[in-house]
Amino acid sequence: MARKGKDQIAKETQLIEQVKRWGVQAMFSDDELLDELVLKGGNAMALVHRLSSRASVDLDFSMRHDFPNGIDEVKRRINKVLAETFQENGFEVFDFKMLEKPDQISEDMADFWGGYDVEFKLIAAELHKLHAPNLEALRRNALVIGRGTKFEIDISRFEYVDDKQAFEMDGLKIYAYSPQMIVCEKLRAICQQMPEYGPIVKRDRAGSARARDFVDIHVLVTALGMDITTTKFNQILTDMFAVKKVPLSFLGKIVDYRDFHRQDFPAVQATMTAESDAQNFDSYFDFTLGLVDALKPLWDK
Structure with missing residues (x-):
């Protein structure tokens, strides 16, 4: 197998960076999510503060409380904004899942623990048009993000977010950890x-x-x-x-x-x-x- 050249690696790195930015934009394009979510972790460092020594693929968010209307309604909203944002940029979202974690939680931990795991895959619009609705073909042609094809968003609830800061990313208001x-x-x-x-x-x-x-x-x-x-x-x-x-x-x-x-x-x-x-x-x-x-x-x- 031929080794990747520097130009190809740079191009892939740039695409991954852009995919992460689109993911952040999608999550904050919904007014209700904007009010709830705060970007944190390695990608808050890299995308917002422009300080990082390592590559981090997945996105992490915190929220002060829990989603007030339950997982089904927010799952629909997140799927919608991701699909719309990536369609605007030439990609289709598929294999979308959103699960509560942990799936079972004791009553004494329910007010301070847990969150949600969102995962999905991306495929270029022209490849989606060619292979849909063959799911296995879509998976074989999915965009490679880092070392795999799965993109994950982690949402942690009941967090401290009082010192969050507002930023503008590509014309969109977002919130991130200081x-x-x-x-x-x-x-x-x-x-x-x-x-x-x-x-x-x-x-x-x-x-x-x-x-x-x-x-x-x-x-x-x-x-x-x-x-x-x-x-x-x-x-x-x-x-x-x-x-x-x-x-x-x-x-x-x-x-x-x-x-x-x-x-x-x-x-x-x-x-x-x-x-x-x-x-x-x-x-x-x-x-x-x-x-x-x-x-x-x-x-x-």
Whole structure:
């Protein structure tokens, strides 16, 4: 099999970037979704703040509460705006699914946990016209996005979104996490993988290694010269941990999980952009430990 040339790789990367932008535009083109959703994670960094050292394909959103009219109505709206937006840009959406996660949740967790997973595939309009309604043919000719053909949108409910910021993307108003919110959520995500958090959310499996969060924290804090000792940062961190019932004291336990998160670093390295000044895992981990130490008055009480 012939290796891809630089021009082809650049062209594919540009298309993936555009597909993500269309996905964001679709979600915010609906007024009700605009009022509810806030873009977060790696793509808030890359698409909005223009700060990222790694490629992230999937889109992540947060919302303060839950969709008021249930999943069926919002599923219809999301399918509609995705179909319309991608049709305008020469693609058809198919294999659309939207599922609540987890599919079952206990009453004591129902007011602070869970969300929705949206997934779909894309095919160029001319190929759709040629192969529809043959679903297998559509799947064989689906647009490859990253390493596969499935595009995912994750929506997390009952989140802290008070510090969200408004931006304009291609003439459309959107909301995204502030850089401080992204750092706070990534610190929280690291803590949520600890076995100590398992009983809080009735999780009996191990957490997931999150090497990417250490990388992203380093990128944001260093690029922006972020001061994490401010009253505002401490308040965001406190509130963000509280909504998911994560004790702030867990920050002091991060030091114990170096090797656990290290195992994920090779996969993260594979997604890092050529322009990034990549460092070794211990550099990223130790940088985060330095931040945790600066935050000690907040969590060591």
